[in-house]
Amino acid sequence: MRLPTVLYAAAAALGLAEPAAAGYRDTTKPIGVVVNLDLERYLGRWYEIARFPNWFERNCAGVTADYALKPDGKIEVVNTCRKGAPDGPVETAVGEASLVGPGKLEVTFVPWLPFAKGDYWVLHIDAAYSYAVVGEPSGKTGWILARSPALDPAKYDKAVSALQSMGYDTSRLERVDH
Numbered sequence: 067m068r069l070p071t072v073l074y075a076a077a078a079a080l081g082l083a084e085p086a087a088a089g090y091r092d093t094t095k096p097i098g099v100v101v102n103l104d105l106e107r108y109l110g111r112w113y114e115i116a117r118f119p120n121w122f123e124r125n126c127a128g129v130t131a132d133y134a135l136k137p138d139g140k141i142e143v144v145n146t147c148r149k150g151a152p153d154g155p156v157e158t159a160v161g162e163a164s165l166v167g168p169g170k171l172e173v174t175f176v177p178w179l180p181f182a183k184g185d186y187w188v189l190h191i192d193a194a195y196s197y198a199v200v201g202e203p204s205g206k207t208g209w210i211l212a213r214s215p216a217l218d219p220a221k222y223d224k225a226v227s228a229l230q231s232m233g234y235d236t237s238r239l240e241r242v243d244h
Contacts, residue, residue: 097187099170101168112133115209117210141162189228205233
């Protein structure tokens with residue numbers, strides 16, 4: 067694994083945001099999760115539609131996340147970033163997630179660092195599991211994901227509304243090119 071990929075993986079595991087950003091969420095507002103998340107339906111490929119800026123995804127386009135159940139019950143996570151453009155060079159980070167509560171996963175990309183785990187909470191998902199909103203309590207990270215590289219504008223607006231209802235400053239969302 068190349069050094070930049072190791073750094074990307076470590077940062078992704080820790081959920082580190084821009085150094086200047088304290089977070090994108092008003093933490094005085096309550097945050098909720100999808101308490102009846104069907105993990106089997108959640109597995110598979112997701113395309114990153116929008117994200118709050120973070121340094122470990124700087125200059126990333128065509129971002130995907132693939133989730134697969136492992137025999138031990140944990141979830142393999144494969145994040146793919148194309149540097150610079152949707153057809154740019156591929157960088158991947160392979161990690162592991164565990165379900166730690168309803169709608170709450172804990173993810174690590176550096177399992178040999180016991181403290182390098184990050185919260186990954188499914189905050190909203192539509193009934194068809196065609197798009198999802200993911201974040202964590204501090205609001206330092208957040209994503210809108212979809213099963214295809216494009217998301218219908220009405221669904222995108224619903225995802226943005228879900229973030230807003232939990233105190234996220236959605237004016238800071240950046241769209242991801244695919």
